[in-house]
Amino acid sequence: MTATSILLSVVLTLSMSLANGASTSAPGLEVSGDHANACVVASLPGPEYYRIDLVPTRRLVGSASVNGYGDVYFASSPFGVALTSTGHYAYDLKVEVSGLRERSGKEYVLWVTSPSLDEIHRIGPLVDGRLSTRVEMNKYLVVLTLEDAGVTSNKWQGPVVMRGMSRSGLMHTMAGHGPFESEPCAQYGYR
Amino acid sequence: MARYTLNLLCGALVLLILVPVDVVAQNHDHAAMGHDMGGMAAGDSVTWRMPPMDMSMPMMPGMHGMNPSAPAYLPLTPQEAMALPDARPRELVTMADGDTLHLHAMMVKRKIGDRHFAMFGYNGQIPGPLIRAPQGSKVYVHFENHIDQATTVHWHGLRLDNRFDGVPGVTQAPVEQHASFMYELKFPDEGLYWYHPHIREDIQQDLGLYGNMLVDPSREDALPRVNREEVFVLDDLLVDGSGPLPYGQDAPTHALMGRFGNLMLVNGVPDYRMSVKKGEVVRFFLTNVANARTFNVTFGNAKIKVIASDVSRFEREQWVDSVPIAPAERYIVDVRFKKPGDVAIANTIQAINHFRGEFYPHVDTLAIVSVADEPVSTDLSDEYLALRTNADVVEDIESFRSSFDRPVDYEIELTLKHQNLPLPIVAMMEIDTLYVPPMEWNDAMPMMNWLSTGNEVTWVLRDVRSGRENMDINWTFQKGDVAKIRIFNTPDSFHPMNHPIHVHGQRYLVLSIDGVPTQNLVWKDTAIVPVGSTMDILVDMSNPGEWMMHCHIAEHLQAGMMLSFTVEEEGTAGSP
Numbered sequence: 001m002t003a004t005s006i007l008l009s010v011v012l013t014l015s016m017s018l019a020n021g022a023s024t025s026a027p028g029l030e031v032s033g034d035h036a037n038a039c040v041v042a043s044l045p046g047p048e049y050y051r052i053d054l055v056p057t058r059r060l061v062g063s064a065s066v067n068g069y070g071d072v073y074f075a076s077s078p079f080g081v082a083l084t085s086t087g088h089y090a091y092d093l094k095v096e097v098s099g100l101r102e103r104s105g106k107e108y109v110l111w112v113t114s115p116s117l118d119e120i121h122r123i124g125p126l127v128d129g130r131l132s133t134r135v136e137m138n139k140y141l142v143v144l145t146l147e148d149a150g151v152t153s154n155k156w157q158g159p160v161v162m163r164g165m166s167r168s169g170l171m172h173t174m175a176g177h178g179p180f181e182s183e184p185c186a187q188y189g190y191r
Numbered sequence: 192m193a194r195y196t197l198n199l200l201c202g203a204l205v206l207l208i209l210v211p212v213d214v215v216a217q218n219h220d221h222a223a224m225g226h227d228m229g230g231m232a233a234g235d236s237v238t239w240r241m242p243p244m245d246m247s248m249p250m251m252p253g254m255h256g257m258n259p260s261a262p263a264y265l266p267l268t269p270q271e272a273m274a275l276p277d278a279r280p281r282e283l284v285t286m287a288d289g290d291t292l293h294l295h296a297m298m299v300k301r302k303i304g305d306r307h308f309a310m311f312g313y314n315g316q317i318p319g320p321l322i323r324a325p326q327g328s329k330v331y332v333h334f335e336n337h338i339d340q341a342t343t344v345h346w347h348g349l350r351l352d353n354r355f356d357g358v359p360g361v362t363q364a365p366v367e368q369h370a371s372f373m374y375e376l377k378f379p380d381e382g383l384y385w386y387h388p389h390i391r392e393d394i395q396q397d398l399g400l401y402g403n404m405l406v407d408p409s410r411e412d413a414l415p416r417v418n419r420e421e422v423f424v425l426d427d428l429l430v431d432g433s434g435p436l437p438y439g440q441d442a443p444t445h446a447l448m449g450r451f452g453n454l455m456l457v458n459g460v461p462d463y464r465m466s467v468k469k470g471e472v473v474r475f476f477l478t479n480v481a482n483a484r485t486f487n488v489t490f491g492n493a494k495i496k497v498i499a500s501d502v503s504r505f506e507r508e509q510w511v512d513s514v515p516i517a518p519a520e521r522y523i524v525d526v527r528f529k530k531p532g533d534v535a536i537a538n539t540i541q542a543i544n545h546f547r548g549e550f551y552p553h554v555d556t557l558a559i560v561s562v563a564d565e566p567v568s569t570d571l572s573d574e575y576l577a578l579r580t581n582a583d584v585v586e587d588i589e590s591f592r593s594s595f596d597r598p599v600d601y602e603i604e605l606t607l608k609h610q611n612l613p614l615p616i617v618a619m620m621e622i623d624t625l626y627v628p629p630m631e632w633n634d635a636m637p638m639m640n641w642l643s644t645g646n647e648v649t650w651v652l653r654d655v656r657s658g659r660e661n662m663d664i665n666w667t668f669q670k671g672d673v674a675k676i677r678i679f680n681t682p683d684s685f686h687p688m689n690h691p692i693h694v695h696g697q698r699y700l701v702l703s704i705d706g707v708p709t710q711n712l713v714w715k716d717t718a719i720v721p722v723g724s725t726m727d728i729l730v731d732m733s734n735p736g737e738w739m740m741h742c743h744i745a746e747h748l749q750a751g752m753m754l755s756f757t758v759e760e761e762g763t764a765g766s767p
């Protein structure tokens with residue numbers, strides 16, 4: 001599989017899961033796995049539309065069945081909608097992962113990066129499978145890696161266990177994954 | 192939903208490539224399209240001009256040569272406009288209890304670039320007169336209509352008597368050309384309010400009919416001291432080399448996203464300048480009167496102290512880096528200008544380029560503040576740097592806190608319907624809707640947006656439980672009720688978009704967004720509901736009458752996005 005086709009399938013999986021849960025079986029398209037029905041848009045509080053599905057990379061033995069997602073809320077603001085002075089949204093990202101196997105001397109570290117990886121923020125090790133952080137980017141990737149415990153660096157050293165894309169990552173349609181396919185997907189961490 | 196699938200995506204692309212040019216014919220028979228706007232007669236001689244385009248975005252296939260389905264309207268030709276009086280800057284009118292203001296909606300001419308154009312102004316001013324009155328007072332406005340179409344005046348945010356709310360067909364008949372109406376205004380709440388027409392806002396308000404009311408608090412120490420006050424009306428106007436782009440005569444253009452302007456205006460002018468001394472603390476009274484644009488206002492790198500919004504001060508003053516302000520919202524903020532030099536007040540956003548699929552930083556200068564070397568004579572730095580808690584606001588809101596957890600009384604969903612839209616637009620929207628941002632900061636699809644009119648697009652407030660929509664809804668409350676209304680802006684519609692939701696004649700609290708409780712409460716009359724979000728508001732049903740709740744994007748309102756509710760006097764018999 002090429003990087004692009006993997007990303008496409010990720011996009012589709014995400015798209016399907018983000019769509020109204022009642023109608024995930026679009027004609028001519030097969031979606032398998034838990035993510036097809038991972039979330040349901042309902043008229044209850046909660047920004048389901050922007051939820052980030054964390055997808056296992058299967059690069060780590062025994063990690064194929066882990067589940068995770070990031071819930072995206074506006075950061076507290078007197079204006080309701082939280083914005084930075086440059087016009088980026090300010091979000092509270094709440095990540096929750098289940099099914100991770102404990103590994104001695106290691107910890108699962110959460111990162112938030114720009115799509116081109118020129119900006120990488122180390123958020124920190126998950127605590128009981130959870131971690132929250134402020135994100136001040138419109139378009140970003142969420143990456144979970146396995147690192148040596150207690151070691152901090154500004155770029156991950158260990159394998160990527162899961163990764164996800166903010167909903168805005170779908171906004172590369174017309175020039176990206178239409179007939180032109182010019183997006184540098186490998187740089188996004190999808191290989 | 193099928194629209195999220197690859198099949199449809201590819202299908203849409205194919206459609207785009209295959210759809211022939213000129214799907215919609217241009218030859219509208221103007222005489223055959225009924226004119227429902229009274230004296231508006233100029234439309235017959237006005238022709239459509241394409242909206243100015245950002246040339247980095249390619250023209251969508253199949254759209255070349257199309258025009259909106261409504262006849263084009265402008266008040267007068269530039270030649271005819273030459274006979275009109277020049278628009279004048281806003282004047283301050285200080286009013287005491289019982290005073291009367293004579294307010295005339297008039298045709299004026301305004302110079303943009305090197306040409307003159309017909310616009311509208313209250314008393315010939317853009318913005319209209321700034322009414323300043325004490326809290327608790329009552330004043331009268333004798334209004335006369337001298338523009339070329341029927342109008343009314345809505346006194347936005349005031350908890351006044353229902354019959355003076357300015358809603359045509361509900362609280363009053365439209366004020367026809369050369370007719371008049373006597374309004375009685377009550378100012379029970381302090382703060383910043385504004386007035387504008389409630390007929391064809393997309394035209395009348397856009398062309399200059401807007402003004403502010405500033406209500407001075409009864410409490411002398413309600414607000415921190417400042418060196419200067421500035422009332423800033425933020426607006427944008429869609430113009431090309433020939434002036435304002437024509438409007439739709441019997442239906443608004445830009446019905447999908449609203450009419451985003453390309454000329455930014457502060458107090459009606461594109462090059463607003465002010466001078467201050469070094470160290471001055473300036474209080475900005477901000478109102479957004481744009482049809483559709485939400486601004487993200489920055490003051491250079493200055494810290495901004497946010498004091499108040501629509502109908503009250505905040506519980507607590509707070510530091511912010513920018514002020515996001517949607518159409519019809521108001522914010523009162525204090526800014527200190529520490530260093531000499533020029534400071535740009537700007538709209539600072541991440542715009543969207545849908546074709547490239549990216550956000551890009553975009554800055555529009557709104558005004559320039561020249562800070563002199565000379566220091567201000569009264570240094571108010573200490574007062575500026577302190578953040579106050581407004582005990583009276585906290586106490587007032589506290590009395591509503593027992594209702595915060597009450598069950599939801601009504602639940603509405605924000606969505607839209609469309610019919611007979613040109614096929615390329617439908618196809619393109621399907622693709623575009625793969626990702627919708629919580630907020631729309633720019634018109635990234637100017638052709639599609641322009642071509643969609645109120646004839647094709649209906650914006651919908653849908654009562655989830657009853658299934659009723661827009662003006663088929665009429666909720667009933669008793670005076671003194673506290674109602675929780677849940678507003679869900681579904682991302683699952685043809686074109687999801689953020690909506691600033693306005694409630695007439697009452698005040699409300701935004702309790703939560705997406706279940707996250709608001710930390711610092713303030714009484715509002717208008718608030719942004721971002722795409723995909725659920726907002727719970729708590730409305731203080733304090734003011735009897737039949738009132739409106741609607742989106743304040745002018746084109747969405749005109750395309751149907753309004754419901755009504757009745758607050759009955761205490762002791763009135765129950766409703767059906």
Ligand SMILES: [Cu+2]
Nearest residue numbers: 690742744747
């Ligand atoms: Cu709207």
